[in-house]
Amino acid sequence: MDSRPIGVFDSGIGGLTVLKVLAQRFPRESFLYLGDTARLPYGSKSPQTIRRYSEQNVHYLLRQGVKAIVIACNSASSQFTESEFEGVGVYNVIHPGSARALSLSKNKKIGVLGTRATIKSGAYAHELIRLEDQVEVFSQACPLFVPLAEEGWVEDPITNLVVFRYVQPLMKTGIDTLILGCTHYPILKSAITKVTGGQIELVDSGEAIADLIAQDIVRQHFKPARPGDSQRVEILTTDASDHFASLAKQILEPVQAHDFRVVDIH
Amino acid sequence: MDSRPIGVFDSGIGGLTVLKVLAQRFPRESFLYLGDTARLPYGSKSPQTIRRYSEQNVHYLLRQGVKAIVIACNSASSQFTESEFEGVGVYNVIHPGSARALSLSKNKKIGVLGTRATIKSGAYAHELIRLEDQVEVFSQACPLFVPLAEEGWVEDPITNLVVFRYVQPLMKTGIDTLILGCTHYPILKSAITKVTGGQIELVDSGEAIADLIAQDIVRQHFKPARPGDSQRVEILTTDASDHFASLAKQILEPVQAHDFRVVDIH
Numbered sequence A, B: 001m002d003s004r005p006i007g008v009f010d011s012g013i014g015g016l017t018v019l020k021v022l023a024q025r026f027p028r029e030s031f032l033y034l035g036d037t038a039r040l041p042y043g044s045k046s047p048q049t050i051r052r053y054s055e056q057n058v059h060y061l062l063r064q065g066v067k068a069i070v071i072a073c074n075s076a077s078s079q080f081t082e083s084e085f086e087g088v089g090v091y092n093v094i095h096p097g098s099a100r101a102l103s104l105s106k107n108k109k110i111g112v113l114g115t116r117a118t119i120k121s122g123a124y125a126h127e128l129i130r131l132e133d134q135v136e137v138f139s140q141a142c143p144l145f146v147p148l149a150e151e152g153w154v155e156d157p158i159t160n161l162v163v164f165r166y167v168q169p170l171m172k173t174g175i176d177t178l179i180l181g182c183t184h185y186p187i188l189k190s191a192i193t194k195v196t197g198g199q200i201e202l203v204d205s206g207e208a209i210a211d212l213i214a215q216d217i218v219r220q221h222f223k224p225a226r227p228g229d230s231q232r233v234e235i236l237t238t239d240a241s242d243h244f245a246s247l248a249k250q251i252l253e254p255v256q257a258h259d260f261r262v263v264d265i266h
Helices: A016-025 A049-063 A094-104 A116-122 A123-131 A145-151 A156-173 A185-196 A205-218 A243-254 B015-027 B047-063 B094-105 B116-121 B123-131 B145-151 B157-171 B183-197 B205-218 B242-252
Strands: A008-011 A031-035 A068-071 A089-090 A109-114 A136-141 A176-180 A199-202 A233-237 A259-262 B006-010 B029-035 B068-071 B090-091 B109-113 B137-142 B178-180 B201-203 B231-236 B259-262
Touching: A008 A016, A008 A049, A016 A031, A016 A205, A016 A233, A016 A243, A016 B047, A031 A049, A049 A068, A049 A116, A089 A136, A094 A123, A094 A176, A094 A199, A094 A205, A109 A116, A109 A123, A109 A156, A116 A123, A116 A136, A116 A205, A116 B259, A123 A136, A136 A156, A145 A156, A145 A185, A145 B145, A156 A185, A156 B157, A176 A185, A185 A199, A199 A205, A233 A243, B006 B015, B006 B231, B006 B259, B015 B205, B015 B231, B015 B242, B029 B047, B047 B068, B090 B205, B094 B123, B094 B137, B094 B178, B094 B201, B109 B116, B109 B123, B109 B157, B116 B123, B116 B137, B123 B137, B137 B157, B137 B205, B145 B183, B157 B183, B178 B183, B231 B242
Parallel strands: A008 A031, A008 A068, A031 A233, A068 A089, A109 A136, A109 A176, A176 A199, A233 A259, B006 B029, B006 B068, B029 B231, B068 B090, B109 B137, B109 B178, B178 B201, B231 B259
Antiparallel strands: none
16 A cells, blocks of 8 residues: 555646546545646647656656656647556556547447647547447547636536537537547536537546546555545646636535645756 | 848747738838747746746847847736847837827727736736826736637637627727737637727737837837848747648738748747
8 A cells, every 4th residue: 555645737727627536536545736837738739849748747746756647638648658657657548538438339439529639649549449440430629628618618608609519510420429538628518418418428537547546456556545544635736827726626626625836847 | 220030929829910910011121930839828827937938039039130029929028028138129019009009099998808817917007007097998808819719710600709708898888999918819800890890999919019110210219121121031939730830821811931940949
């Protein structure tokens, strides 16, 4: 067993949707969350830049003594695919999300929503086809979703229209499962469900990673916290912003962060 | 007279709306445009981070031998207010935009649209009040405008709704002049005009800076190109992206760039 925290990083606050699910599923584990808000968003950057920033974030978390790393950012996950780095286990969102989508899909027609970079990288399509060569993948980049989520326009006719614009063409392909390929997107789950209706399974990265960590605990690939450990959640960002701090609290609710701090990762 | 190029920088491609106006107004001047696309957007970053990145961009342009610098980015302009830096003249967008708005306004009720950081900095409000203490300023942050412009949804009902959401409350204040306080916003000028109607003067940063440079040529504060010089326009970005390269060409049209290059400014 191992009381050290799990490190979670994202380019911003979207990864908090993953942190929230993990903190609720593993109530004795502690978490150190790093939001690289000074350099967000990663979605519009080149593969090389995303890789470089991701390595800097991973090195920073390793220096803080984490026992595992969760890359709660789809753009970063598409450029950082190792399952281990310097002796520490790494979970990205691409493999767990793809595996969960395949386990839920009956007709093996799977949709993927993501940022421009994630869709362009083809990361989900490659992973889905690697796991199941009969799958059909239909992808859609949704550059407006992150700013809508960050604006807090969650129950909003404008958001419904934007979701319709991006998602409706996917509906015509006959998909039965839809991967929310950006950690911000669970914030818009209610608007997305208005377009997908009840028949399409939505795949949330947080739940997919939690399933995988639970399996790794059983397989003894992951050392859980000790029985007497109590959870501590720390949120680090590379840039200060009141708007993001208040949005972070809303997203995490009912999980409580013990500390919010600005850090320089260089 | 001085044949060296004018350096123009922005966090991304929005500043190309300024470059376009300047290249058309001064057809013998050459331009070196730097888009810090690896670190965009600046609008969501802290004042300290924006200042640090801006200084790095200015130093880079100075090393390339520019004769003047235009900060075609409102977030950067709000943190970099010097009119001279290391012996070279610096034009930001805050002062020219404010001066032009005051010259156009009859009732001295002026609206400002901008990113969250520009509005929060109060840069336009401070400058407007410094220039004319009787002015009333009404500000509105519009975080969706940049992604809408970058998505190319220019003539689009969704854009019209978002513009209405942000701009309609300003209309009720009785403003007669509206500063487009982000260099991306001229791309949405047609949608903004649908809400403001014909009675409100829109202030575009590019035109405001061009006016100021023209005045500085007359006052001999700015050395223009030689009569035989022919224009050369180079576009540098800190990150490669096909989407941005094609959008850049659209925005600049009919101005033609002679070179597109990715550079490392460190």
